[in-house]
């Protein structure tokens with residue numbers, strides 16, 4: 434992964450400093466001639482304003498953690514927000530003029546951060562709902578063609594680098610919003626969109642149960658994504674295939 438250096442990408446850097454500065458008032462220091470430290474951490478200050486220090490998540494349960502997620506997954510999400518497959522007005526605006534390579538640099542930066550996870554919040558739902566969620570996540574439901582989540586998200590649910598994110602350390606509201614988004618067509622991934630198919634087979638009660646159980650589980654020490662699938666993923670996913678194609682010769 435190439436490192437972004439201002440002499441090689443002067444216009445991209447100026448654009449980013451201007452965009453980030455516009456959000457957080459640093460533009461005035463640039464105009465006044467005070468040089469900002471030219472580090473990627475400085476350039477992504479607008480991101481961490483919403484996503485928490487170093488991208489560790491905001492305490493509100495809505496602005497997700499981005500630190501330590503697999504690089505290609507983060508990169509694809511930035512492309513999705515920029516190009517309208519995921520929707521968030523402020524993020525789309527921020528990313529609108531950034532090219533694919535620069536977004537890969539930002540993704541790589543956050544992917545390499547190793548930040549401890551907080552303990553999960555105690556569940557606020559019934560034992561029956563939690564048991565239903567656990568069953569769906571671990572075993573799936575063969576009668577409805579719902580594969581076990583671990584088949585793609587890793588045996589410890591910490592994701593499989595570089596394309597599949599972990600499912601632990603995410604707040605219940607965020608999980609509900611993502612699975613609901615796929616079900617309602619508001620979130621899309623690269624085609625074939627396996628998560629859209631899986632979400633379409635989950636009822637709203639299933640989604641509530643899955644999100645409640647996942648968000649109540651602690652992240653295993655380190656929380657690092659696995660590097661290989663233990664078996665071939667049970668469905669085709671464009672997000673996985675597009676990365677595999679890119680890295681193979």
Ligand code: HEC
Nearest residue numbers: 479480483495496497499507510511521523524527539610
């Ligand atoms: C105004 C607040 C805001 C700003 C600024 C912002 N984000 Fe976000 N971001 C969000 C919210 C809210 C979501 C969750 C949206 C959803 O539910 O789909 C999100 C989602 C994401 C995701 C998807 C996470 C996942 O696990 O799928 C990534 C990656 C991300 N943001 C990266 C960035 C980066 C990089 C920047 C800076 C260039 C940035 N964001 C700036 C609010 C913000």
Ligand code: HEC
Nearest residue numbers: 509580581582584585598611622627628666667668670672
């Ligand atoms: C066939 C493989 C596969 C299976 C099985 C699978 N997933 Fe996924 N999942 C993916 C991929 C690939 C992504 C990344 C999609 C993208 O690029 O946006 C993903 C993303 C997600 C996300 C988004 C995480 C975030 O940070 O925004 C959630 C939530 C999720 N999956 C939940 C589930 C649950 C719950 C199950 C089990 C019921 C499941 N997945 C089963 C492949 C799979």
